[in-house]
Amino acid sequence: MSQLEQPHATPHYAGSLFIVSAPSGAGKSSLVKALLAEVDGIGLSISNTTRKARPGEVDGRDYHFISQPDFEALRDQDGFLEWAHVHGNYYGTSRAWVQSQMAQDRDVLLEIDWQGAEQVVRKVPNVVSIFILPPSMEELEKRLRGRGTDSEEVILKRLGAAQLEIEQARRFDYVILNDDFSTALLELKSIVLASRCRFNQQMARHGKQLKRIGL
Ligand code: 5GP
Secondary structure: OOOOOOOOOOOOOOOOEEEEEOOOOOOHHHHHHHHHHHOOOEEEOOOEEOOOOOOOOOEOOOEEEOOHHHHHHHHHOOOEEEEEEEOOEEEEEEHHHHHHHHHOOOEEEEEOOHHHHHHHHHHOOOOEEEEEEOOOHHHHHHHHHHOOOOOHHHHHHHHHHHHHHHHHHHHOOEEEEOOOHHHHHHHHHHHHHHHHOOHHHHHHHHHHHHHHOOO
16 A cells, blocks of 8 residues: 555645546536646646547647556556556556645545446545536436547447446535536536645645644
């Protein structure tokens, strides 16, 4: 178990670890992109995946696109904080990267599926988990098709998985209904800003100042 993974330890990181999950097509990536553009100090984890890059995706920016043998080697070396098989491909979060960010007291955001979220919540204390829901199944399908980058087979696979994924929302701390984008973004920003004001986070971040006023 790494220093990061101490379920019963007093939190000593000033940063917060955020997880954002959603079924494909709920608008998660657009919301996260807008959040990062508007709120400073959050590092987005770039996942490793065995999925092929979509047109327009860049290796190292959107994902680290790696082969299955390379993924398995990393997994076997315990290189992933969490990993999962999602829609026919492997995805995993680099343990070393998350650890290095948390050690620098930076906020970290993981855009991962519910299976990965479950693993991280079990291992790391004080995680803030957020689930994004589409307003309807019709809208979800419209958004999945509107992306224009996936084959019909991939779209059908993702639609088929959506119901099970949606049911996982109940395991998360927060749920955002992404009907109106700007309302959903405001809610996401509010969660992030409020999480930074948790007592332990403030003590870790502003300990000296708070001591001076008698805390
Ligand atoms: P996509 O192929 O559309 O980029 O992602 C498919 C699903 O995999 C999404 O739900 C996305 O959040 C999830 N995902 C992306 N990276 C990771 C990761 O590192 N770990 C896990 N568990 N899921 C991931």
